[in-house]
Amino acid sequence: MAIRTRRPGTAAAARGGSRRRRLPLRLLLPLLFLVALMAMLLLRGFVHSEILADHRVQPPVASDQVPEKVLDGGPVIDTRGGRAETLQVPDRHLVLTFDDGPDPVWTPQVLDVLKRHDAHAVFFVTGTMASRYPDLVQRMVDEGHEIGLHTFNHPDLALQSDRRIDFELSQTQLAITGAAGIRTSLFRPPYSSQAGAMDNRSWPVAQYIGERGYITVVNTHDSEDWRKPGVEEIIRRSTPEDGKGGIVLMHDSGGDRGQTVRALDRMLPDLKDRGYSFDNLTEALDAPSAHSPVTGPDLWKGKAWVFLVQASDSITGVLVVGLAVVGFLVIARFLLMLLLSALHARKVRRRGFAWGPPVTEPVSVLVPAYNEAKCIENTVRSLMASDHPIEVIVIDDGSSDGTARIVENLGLPNVRVVRQLNAGKPAALNRGVANARHDIIVMMDGDTVFEPTTVRELVQPFGDPRVGAVAGNAKVGNKDKLIGAWQHIEYVMGFNLDRRMYDVLRCMPTIPGAVGAFRRSALERVGGMSDDTLAEDTDITMAIHRDGWKVVYAENARAWTEAPESVQQLWSQRYRWSYGTMQAIWKHRRALVERGPSGRFGRVGLPLVSLFMVLAPLLAPLIDVFLIYGLVFGPTGKTVLAWFGVLAIQAACAAYAFVLDKEKLTPLLSLPLQQILYRQLMYVVLLQSWITALTGGRLRWQKLRRKGGVSAPPGAAEIPSQQVRDGRPVA
Numbered sequence: 001m002a003i004r005t006r007r008p009g010t011a012a013a014a015r016g017g018s019r020r021r022r023l024p025l026r027l028l029l030p031l032l033f034l035v036a037l038m039a040m041l042l043l044r045g046f047v048h049s050e051i052l053a054d055h056r057v058q059p060p061v062a063s064d065q066v067p068e069k070v071l072d073g074g075p076v077i078d079t080r081g082g083r084a085e086t087l088q089v090p091d092r093h094l095v096l097t098f099d100d101g102p103d104p105v106w107t108p109q110v111l112d113v114l115k116r117h118d119a120h121a122v123f124f125v126t127g128t129m130a131s132r133y134p135d136l137v138q139r140m141v142d143e144g145h146e147i148g149l150h151t152f153n154h155p156d157l158a159l160q161s162d163r164r165i166d167f168e169l170s171q172t173q174l175a176i177t178g179a180a181g182i183r184t185s186l187f188r189p190p191y192s193s194q195a196g197a198m199d200n201r202s203w204p205v206a207q208y209i210g211e212r213g214y215i216t217v218v219n220t221h222d223s224e225d226w227r228k229p230g231v232e233e234i235i236r237r238s239t240p241e242d243g244k245g246g247i248v249l250m251h252d253s254g255g256d257r258g259q260t261v262r263a264l265d266r267m268l269p270d271l272k273d274r275g276y277s278f279d280n281l282t283e284a285l286d287a288p289s290a291h292s293p294v295t296g297p298d299l300w301k302g303k304a305w306v307f308l309v310q311a312s313d314s315i316t317g318v319l320v321v322g323l324a325v326v327g328f329l330v331i332a333r334f335l336l337m338l339l340l341s342a343l344h345a346r347k348v349r350r351r352g353f354a355w356g357p358p359v360t361e362p363v364s365v366l367v368p369a370y371n372e373a374k375c376i377e378n379t380v381r382s383l384m385a386s387d388h389p390i391e392v393i394v395i396d397d398g399s400s401d402g403t404a405r406i407v408e409n410l411g412l413p414n415v416r417v418v419r420q421l422n423a424g425k426p427a428a429l430n431r432g433v434a435n436a437r438h439d440i441i442v443m444m445d446g447d448t449v450f451e452p453t454t455v456r457e458l459v460q461p462f463g464d465p466r467v468g469a470v471a472g473n474a475k476v477g478n479k480d481k482l483i484g485a486w487q488h489i490e491y492v493m494g495f496n497l498d499r500r501m502y503d504v505l506r507c508m509p510t511i512p513g514a515v516g517a518f519r520r521s522a523l524e525r526v527g528g529m530s531d532d533t534l535a536e537d538t539d540i541t542m543a544i545h546r547d548g549w550k551v552v553y554a555e556n557a558r559a560w561t562e563a564p565e566s567v568q569q570l571w572s573q574r575y576r577w578s579y580g581t582m583q584a585i586w587k588h589r590r591a592l593v594e595r596g597p598s599g600r601f602g603r604v605g606l607p608l609v610s611l612f613m614v615l616a617p618l619l620a621p622l623i624d625v626f627l628i629y630g631l632v633f634g635p636t637g638k639t640v641l642a643w644f645g646v647l648a649i650q651a652a653c654a655a656y657a658f659v660l661d662k663e664k665l666t667p668l669l670s671l672p673l674q675q676i677l678y679r680q681l682m683y684v685v686l687l688q689s690w691i692t693a694l695t696g697g698r699l700r701w702q703k704l705r706r707k708g709g710v711s712a713p714p715g716a717a718e719i720p721s722q723q724v725r726d727g728r729p730v731a
Contacts, residue, residue: 037315040308040315041316041625041629043312048128050633052153053155054160055155058191060197061199066198066199069084069086071195071196071198074087074088075246075247077210079207079209079216080211082210090285091245092276093277095122095247095281096114096278097122097217097249099254100150100252102123102129103129103252103253104136106253107123107253108139110252110257115143117272119278121145123137123145123252124148125147125150126151126154127149127168129253130175134175134178137180141182145280146186147176147184147186148217155190156191157202158205169214174302178302178305182291182292183291183293185292187214188218192216192218217281221249222237223238225257226251226255231262231263231266234250238250238263239271322619323619326616330620333612337498340500340501343504345555345660355461356464362437363440364432365383365390365393365442366443367395368395368429368445368446369399370422371400372401373403375447376403377406380392384412384415386452386454386455390414392416393416393418394407395429395432396420397422397423398421404417418432425529426529429536439519440462442455443513443516444514444515444516447561449477451560454559457554458554460554467549468521468547468550470553471511471515472557472558473553473556473661474515474561475492475559477562478563479563479667481565482673483566483567483678484565486670487563489654489674493658496553496661500555500660506604507605508551508553508605509538509609510535511541513536526540526546527543534577535583536580538580539583542587542591545597545605546594547597548598567681574682578689581613581614582690585614588601588602588606614686617683617686618686620679621680623646624680627639650671650675654668
C-alpha cells in the first residue's frame with residue numbers, strides 16, 4: 001500500500017503542465033550509463049579483434065600481372081605516384097623486423113636485447129595492440145626504432161574492399177599517433193612473404209597502398225619463429241649468405257616468443273663480429289626517416305582514441321572483478337538461504353515447538369488507507385473471519401474516494417474508523433497506535449487480505465518476552481498474470497526465504513507492511529514510526545533490532561496482497577523500496593561502531609543487507625552483460641552453458657523455496673523469462689535508486705492504482721456482513 005505525502009496545490013500543477021516535459025535526471029543518468037557501458041564493451045570487442053575480424057587467407061594465384069622487376073627485385077616496394085620500383089638492402093646491413101606486436105610480455109624483452117647490443121629494428125605493429133599498449137610504441141620510438149603499419153585487425157587485404165583497406169590504414173595510423181605522436185610511411189601486408197611471392201591478388205593491394213603514400217616492405221629471410229623451430233634454426237634462417245644485406249622477418253607477439261628472444265641475444269653479437277650492422281630501414285637505405293610528427297587536432301584525436309581504448313580495457317577489467325564478486329555473493333547467498341532456511345523450518349516445525357505460552361489476548365489491527373475504495377471492504381471482511389480476538393482500526397489518511405465511508409457503512413463490530421488529514425503512512429500508523437486499546441499491534445496494508453488463522457499465527461511469537469516484532473508471510477494474491485507470477489516467484493524465493501535466513505542470523509531487516517506485528521512497548525521505546533525514509537517498515541525494524549529486541553519470522557501467518565499489475569506501477573513501487581532501503585541503511589549506519597545489540601546488528605545485519613539487497617542486485621546485471629558479450633563476441637557454447645548453469649542453480653533454489661512454502665511449482669515455468677526480462681527491470685530500478693541517492697534527490701510516496709483483485713485468500717469465499725457477529729463468522 002502507498003500513502004501519499006502532501007503535495008503542492010493544483011495551481012502549481014497547472015503551471016507545470018504548460019511546460020515542456022523533460023527527461024528527469026534520475027532517468028537520464030541510468031540511460032547514459034548503460035549506453036556508455038555498451039559502447040565501451042563494443043570498443044573492447046573491436047580492439048580485441050572479437051568483432052570485424054576476418055581470418056580468411058587468400059590462396060596463391062597467378063602472377064602474370066605483376067611486373068618482372070618487382071618479382072625479381074628487392075624487399076622494399078615503392079608504388080607511390082604510379083611507380084613500380086624496388087630497393088635492396090646494402091651488403092653487411094641487416095634490418096630486423098618484428099610483426100604483430102607490441103606484446104606486453106615479449107616486446108619489452110626484444111627491446112631489452114636490442115638495446116643491450118646497440119641494434120635498431122622496424123616494428124610492424126597492429127592497431128589493436130598499439131591501442132592497448134601505447135607505452136611500448138612510445139618506447140620503440142624513443143630508443144630509435146622505426147614503426148610500420150601491419151593493419152588494425154590483421155586481415156588479408158587481398159580479400160578486402162578499398163574501403164576496408166582505408167579503414168585498416170587510418171585506424172592503425174590513429175593508434176600510432178595517439179601512442180607516439182607520429183605518422184609512418186612504412187607498411188607490411190599481413191601474410192606477406194618475399195617480393196617474388198607477389199601475385200595477381202596482392203599486387204593490386206600494393207599499388208593501392210602506394211596511392212595512399214605508403215611503402216610496402218616484405219622480407220628476404222623468414223625466421224619462421226612462429227613455428228618455434230628452435231634457437232639454432234631461427235638463427236640459421238635469419239642469417240644472410242656471403243655478407244649480403246637483407247630484411248629478416250620475426251615476431252614479437254602472437255604466442256611464446258622465448259626462442260626469438262634467445263636467438264636474438266646470440267645472433268646479434270655473432271653477426272656484429274662478422275661486420276654486420278643492425279639498422280632500421282631508412283638508416284640502412286640512407287633515406288629520410290619514415291616518421292613524421294603529428295600536431296594539432298589529429299594528435300588529440302589519436303590521444304583520445306588511445307584513452308578510450310585504455311578506458312574500455314580498464315572498465316572491462318573492473319567488470320570482470322565485479323562479475324567475480326557477484327558470483328561469490330550469489331552463490332554465498334544461495335548456500336546461506338538453503339542451509340539456514342532449512343534450519344529455521346526444522347526448528348519451527350518440530351513437534352512440540354512453541355515460542356512460549358500461547359498468546360490469546362486481544363490485539364489491535366491497524367489498517368492505514370488512502371484511496372483504497374476498491375480494496376478496503378475485502379480487507380476488513382477478511383479480518384472479521386479471524387479466529388483470534390481483534391479490534392480493527394482503519395486510519396483514513398485523507399482519502400478522496402470515500403474509503404472511510406465504505407468501512408463505516410459496513411457496520412461491523414469491533415471496527416473503528418479514524419480520520420485524519422493527509423499526512424503520510426508513518427503518521428497514519430502512529431495515529432492508529434495512539435488509538436489502539438491493546439498491547440500487541442498488527443499492521444497491514446489496505447489492499448491485503450488475511451486468512452482466518454493469520455493474526456493468531458502472527459502473534460504467537462510474542463509468547464517469548466524477548467520478541468519485539470514479527471514478520472509475516474506476504475504472498476501475491478493476483479498471480480494469474482505473467483507479471484504477477486514473476487512477483488510471486490520473487491516473494492516466495494527472494495523475500496520469504498530471505499526472512500528465514502535473517503531470522504536464524506537474528507538480523508531481520510524488514511517487517512513487511514502487508515503483514516507485521518509489534519509490541520506497543522517496542523514501538524514506544526524507539527519513538528514509533530518515522531517518516532525519515534520511504535521504507536518506514538525497514539526503518540522501524542532496524543530501530544527495534546538496535547534497541548535489543550528479537551525480530552522473528554512466522555511462516556504460517558500468511559497475507560495475500562495485490563501486487564502491481566503494470567510495469568509503470570511496479571517500477572514506482574520497487575524504486576521507492578530500493579531508495580527507502582538505502583535511506584534506512586544510511587540512517588542506522590552508526591550501529592556499525594556501537595556496542596551491545598545495536599553493534600551486533602550493525603556489524604552483522606547491515607553488512608548482509610548492504611551486500612545481498614543493494615550491492616549484489618546492483619552487480620548482478622554483469623551476468624547478463626557478459627552473457628550478451630559472450631554470445632556476440634566470445635565462445636557462444638561455453639557462454640550459453642554457463643548461463644544455464646546459473647539458471648539451474650536459481651531454479652533449484654526457487655523450487656526448494658516453493659516446496660518449503662508449500663506452493664505449487666507451476667509458476668517456475670516462467671523463471672527463465674523472468675531472468676531475461678523482469679530481472680533487468682529490477683536492475684535499472686536499483687541503478688536509478690543509487691543515482692537518486694548520490695545526486696541528493698528526493699522521492700515522494702507514489703500511490704499505486706488498485707483494482708481490488710484480491711477479494712479473499714485462495715480457496716476461501718468472501719464473508720458477507722450479515723454472517724458476522726462479534727468479530728467472528730457465524731456457522
